[in-house]
Amino acid sequence: PPSLRSLRADVPADLEKVVARAMERDPERRFQDHASLRAALEPFISGEVLPAGRMMRVIAVAIDQALASVLVTGFMFLGASQGWSSVQIDPARPGRLKSLAATLILGAVPALYFALLEGLAGATPARWVFGQRVVDARTRQPSLRRCMIRACVFFGPGLLSLAWLNRLA
Numbered sequence: 001p002p003s004l005r006s007l008r009a010d011v012p013a014d015l016e017k018v019v020a021r022a023m024e025r026d027p028e029r030r031f032q033d034h035a036s037l038r039a040a041l042e043p044f045i046s047g048e049v050l051p052a053g054r055m056m057r058v059i060a061v062a063i064d065q066a067l068a069s070v071l072v073t074g075f076m077f078l079g080a081s082q083g084w085s086s087v088q089i090d091p092a093r094p095g096r097l098k099s100l101a102a103t104l105i106l107g108a109v110p111a112l113y114f115a116l117l118e119g120l121a122g123a124t125p126a127r128w129v130f131g132q133r134v135v136d137a138r139t140r141q142p143s144l145r146r147c148m149i150r151a152c153v154f155f156g157p158g159l160l161s162l163a164w165l166n167r168l169a
Contacts (some may be wrong), residue, residue, distance in 0.1 A: 012139055043140045052132045063126035068095050068110035075106060100166050107162050111155035119147030 001023060003017040005122045018040045031037040052060075079087030079102070086099035087106075097103045117124045118134040122142035127133065136143050 012044065014141075015041075018044075040054060052130065056130050058111060058133065059123070060126040060130050060132055061127075064114065065110065065123045067125060071113060072106050072109045075109065096099040096166065101161065104159060104164055107159050108155070111159075112149040114154075115144070115147045115151035118142060118150075121143030 004011050004019050005013065009160065018037075021029065021040070022031055022037055051057075078086050084102075086097065086102040088098050090096050090098045097106070114124060118127070119142055121128075122135050124131045131141070133140075134147065135141055136146070
């Protein structure tokens with residue numbers, strides 16, 4: 001049969017793959033039971049997805065920011081305990097690290113926290129607890145690429161300004 005997308009261009013590519021596999025001539029290459037076909041079609045079931053309320057999203061982000069800060073603090077503690085001079089506070093510039101590279105790496109930890117957890121698992125720990133997911137509205141699947149872009153948009157300006165301020169002093 002012709003491909004599904006040749007008949008309807010608006011059909012998602014992943015759905016086309018599921019239908020093609022279900023119609024495969026070779027029985028070994030088809031879905032082996034109804035449950036596996038149902039599981040493959042699950043992301044495409046229509047139904048309204050309601051976004052979480054604003055207050056619940058704010059609370060989840062605040063908790064996740066705190067968890068990301070714990071990670072940064074843990075990395076700084078590890079570096080200080082190992083004698084890494086790059087994570088030591090610069091006495092000439094209180095509140096700043098001696099190394100710009102360490103500052104930027106530690107500053108990127110929260111961005112990686114959000115991008116990787118949301119992009120691979122669809123939720124950070126706090127979002128998971130509150131039943132929230134970060135997924136593509138059409139396929140309901142997480143997208144690492146989109147989450148990486150989102151993290152760059154949210155955290156990139158802060159990292160750039162941090163680098164710029166560090167160079168001024």
